[in-house]
Amino acid sequence: MTRLSILDQSPIGEGSTPAEALQATVELAKAADTLGVTRYWLAEHHGSPGFAGTAPEILIPIILGATRRMRIGSGGVLLPRYPATKVAEVFSILAGLYPGRVDLGLGRAGGPPEHFPQDVTDLKRWLGDDPQIWLLGASTTSGALAAKLGTAYAFAHFLNPPPGVEAMEAYHERSPAPASALAVRVIVADTEARAGDLARSVLLWRSRKDLGDDRPLPSVETARCHRWTSTELERASNxxxxxxxxxxxxxxxxxxxxxxxxxxxxxxxxxxxxxxADRLRTYELLAEILAPASSGARLVSP
Structure with missing residues (x-):
């Protein structure tokens, strides 16, 4: 059986507001708690018109209070941006109020990374086993680092697929008590045509972002009517x-x-x-297909 968990970036659709995106996150979490989802992680992004999730430490307690079963955590706190002592204080309170339900996922982006290993070591010493600490990575070396620091490890396949196998193997081989997960970007719909439309929307958003045109997520109609440039098509293919x-x-x-x-x-x-609604439908369908066994997904080009 493959466990299903969620990484929520609180996406903002064109024509919507950040407040609406945050409310959608809370509603999605409530629904996910009934679907057998293992953990629900809130991302940290700054300065992006497409994401409302800038402060997981604010969203986590709200969602902990709105749910009953899932583990809730950060996916993740960008540790170089903050004093490790403050992160420890925040997550110690969360774990005290909701014992056994809090995850502290840590990323190395956001500032000079040279103090990251020592900061993680300090957090482990201060916090103990609750919350569970995860190192989040998308590089070849991140798995070995997670093993060395003694944390759980999640590899961001949706950001950088190629190093994933090597990074996960390094973690599993070197960690005395491995606990791992793979973060993937997925769209599932009831029909292939609908899945293709939704995929084109994501690919248009990502292509624009890569080319310096960061916007909220386009609608299916916007993506369908869009006249793709050769550069956008190249980015979408990648x-x-x-x-x-x-x-x-x-x-x-x-x-x-x-x-x-x-x-x-x-x-x-x-x-x-x-x-x-399309986001929720994807998770509903995933919850149905991952736990039982039955049975190729194709990658959609614009």
Whole structure:
């Protein structure tokens, strides 16, 4: 069985507001708590018109209070931006109020990384085993670092697929008590046509972002009518390698193969759609197909 978890960036659709995106996050978390989801992580992004999730330490207690079963955590706190003592204080309070339900995912972006290993070591000493500390990485070396620091480890396949197998192998081989997950970007819909439309929307958003035109997520209609430039098409082709899209029957074997290839039994799924209803539908379908066994997802080009 492959466990389903969620990475939520609180995406903002064109024509929507950050406040609406944050409310959609709370509503999605409530629904996910009934779907058998293992953990629900809130991302930290700054200065992006497409994401409202800038402060996971604010969203985490709100969602802990709105749910009953899932683990809730950061995916992740950008540790170089903050004093480690302050991060410890915040998450110590959260774990005290909700024992056994809090994750502290840590990223190395956001500032000079040279103090990161010592800061993680200090956090482990101050916090103990609750919350559970995760190192989040997208590089070849991040798995070995997580093993050395004695944390759980999540590899961001949706950001940088190629180093994933090597990074996960380094972690599993060197960690005395490995606990790992693979973060993937997925879209599932009831029909192949709908999945293709939603995928094109994500690919248009990502292509624009890569080319310095960072905007909220375009609607299906905007993506359908868009006249793609050759440069956008090139970026979309490259980015489609990290996007798994299709019907449940198409997506399931791809996800199970990815989990097996990376040696993990947990997928942390990131879904970006203009309409929150499409995001929820993806997770509903994933919850149906990942726990039972039945059975290719294709990557959609614009």
């Amino acid at each position: 980015n489609s390698r990290a996007l798994i899209a299709g019907t449940p029957e198409q997506v399931r074997p791809v996800l199970l193969d990815l989990a097996q290839l990376h040696g993990t039994d947990e997928l942390v799924v990131n879904v970006l759609t203009h309409d929150p």
